[in-house]
Amino acid sequence: MSTARPSTPSDSAPQPEGSSVAPARPRMRGVGRVLVIVYAVMALGATGRSFVQIARAFDQAPLAYSLSAASAVVYIVATLALIGSGRPGWYRVAWVAIVFELVGVLVVGTLSLTHPALFQHQTVWSQYGLGYVLIPLFLPMVGLWWLITHRPSRTAPAVADAPAPSDGSAA
Amino acid sequence: MILWFTVVQLVVAVAAGLLCLIMGFAGKRPNDWTVGSLALIELLLIVQTVMAIVSPFAGNPALGDPLEYGVYLVSAVLLPIGGAIWALLERSRWSTVIMGVVALALAVMIWRMQVIWVTPIGG
Numbered sequence: 264m265s266t267a268r269p270s271t272p273s274d275s276a277p278q279p280e281g282s283s284v285a286p287a288r289p290r291m292r293g294v295g296r297v298l299v300i301v302y303a304v305m306a307l308g309a310t311g312r313s314f315v316q317i318a319r320a321f322d323q324a325p326l327a328y329s330l331s332a333a334s335a336v337v338y339i340v341a342t343l344a345l346i347g348s349g350r351p352g353w354y355r356v357a358w359v360a361i362v363f364e365l366v367g368v369l370v371v372g373t374l375s376l377t378h379p380a381l382f383q384h385q386t387v388w389s390q391y392g393l394g395y396v397l398i399p400l401f402l403p404m405v406g407l408w409w410l411i412t413h414r415p416s417r418t419a420p421a422v423a424d425a426p427a428p429s430d431g432s433a434a
Numbered sequence: 435m436i437l438w439f440t441v442v443q444l445v446v447a448v449a450a451g452l453l454c455l456i457m458g459f460a461g462k463r464p465n466d467w468t469v470g471s472l473a474l475i476e477l478l479l480i481v482q483t484v485m486a487i488v489s490p491f492a493g494n495p496a497l498g499d500p501l502e503y504g505v506y507l508v509s510a511v512l513l514p515i516g517g518a519i520w521a522l523l524e525r526s527r528w529s530t531v532i533m534g535v536v537a538l539a540l541a542v543m544i545w546r547m548q549v550i551w552v553t554p555i556g557g
Contacts (some may be wrong), residue, residue, distance in 0.1 A: 314505060
């Protein structure tokens with residue numbers, strides 16, 4: 264049965280420059296952009312703090328400050344990957360970064376409570392990000408929610424509520 | 435830093451943050467008030483930068499770590515610019531919300547800078 268719906272992905276094309284031109288897959292839209300700015304602010308803060316800690320007193324708490332540096336890298340990668348998450352490659356990177364972030368805040372948060380001697384000096388993820396009003400704890404959850412609900416699909420616009428591909432293409 | 439000027443910056447930043455968040459969630463696109471509020475924060479931060487450079491020579495040195503203070507200050511001065519660029523890539527309600535987020539983040543940074551300035555290292 265032939266349908267009027269075109270089987271070719273004409274509106275959300277998988278062409279390489281869909282990120283800036285194609286109206287059906289904008290670079291980053293709506294609420295997602297708010298998510299990006301929050302990640303960017305976290306990246307800025309974590310990088311600055313980590314830089315100062317390492318420059319000043321790395322010997323005093325090498326584990327904590329290394330985690331600080333790792334968290335800064337994760338936030339930077341997550342920010343960039345979210346911006347490009349309309350494409351499958353960056354989408355996967357974003358998944359990795361945000362899962363890493365979630366695991367990090369849970370592991371470091373727990374360790375900072377069970378082994379406080381290792382964390383005399385504060386990091387972003389100490390006490391589950393309590394020093395940052397628990398934003399580090401909730402941010403990856405929001406990030407993962409966003410990624411799950413905004414898969415880059417080849418046959419539908421970036422906002423995916425039904426991943427079913429187009430059917431009925433008369434062969 | 436001078437406490438009363440810090441308070442002025444905090445009031446402006448928090449007010450701008452609330453203004454932008456409220457107007458953003460109410461569906462308003464960026465306008466002169468919202469963008470202007472962010473510009474005002476930036477203007478005050480530039481004044482703050484000048485003050486931070488001059489203050490030690492006027493008998494008001496930073497008691498905390500100057501490197502930490504400097505990193506915060508540079509970050510704070512750059513954030514409204516980057517944030518406004520990112521916000522204004524499109525003109526939607528979320529652009530306004532983004533500016534609100536940036537303003538509140540700046541409020542936190544300004545407060546942290548004040549704490550660093552007046553808290554002796556190790557204290």
